[in-house]
Amino acid sequence: MPWCERCDRFLNPNTVQPDGTCPSCGRPIDPAAAAEGAEEDEQASVPWHFWVLVAGVVLYLGWRFVELLLWIAREWF
Known part of the structure; x- marks a missing residue:
């Protein structure tokens, strides 16, 4: 401009x-x-709060994956 x-x-x-x-x-x-x-x-650059959101989503999905593995271990074994 x-x-x-x-x-x-x-x-x-x-x-x-x-x-x-x-x-x-x-x-x-x-x-x-x-x-x-x-x-x-x-x-x-990307704003810092975007990276906070990405980190939160990764942590949440990681914990849900751990819960899935624990559920599979309880149900199948």
Whole structure:
């Protein structure tokens, strides 16, 4: 997303002038810098609470598997 340093705001790509300048102040906007920022956002890591949820599910399913093995041992032996 294009950013104007002088105006200190994000610009919609449709509002940037055809020559690549800010509609408010007329300063040139660097589209390459906007593209670099987008790539950084795409490589963001997974939130920590997602891993807590995954660990909880693994522990729960692991315990249910142990209970299954205990039930099989009681019923068959």
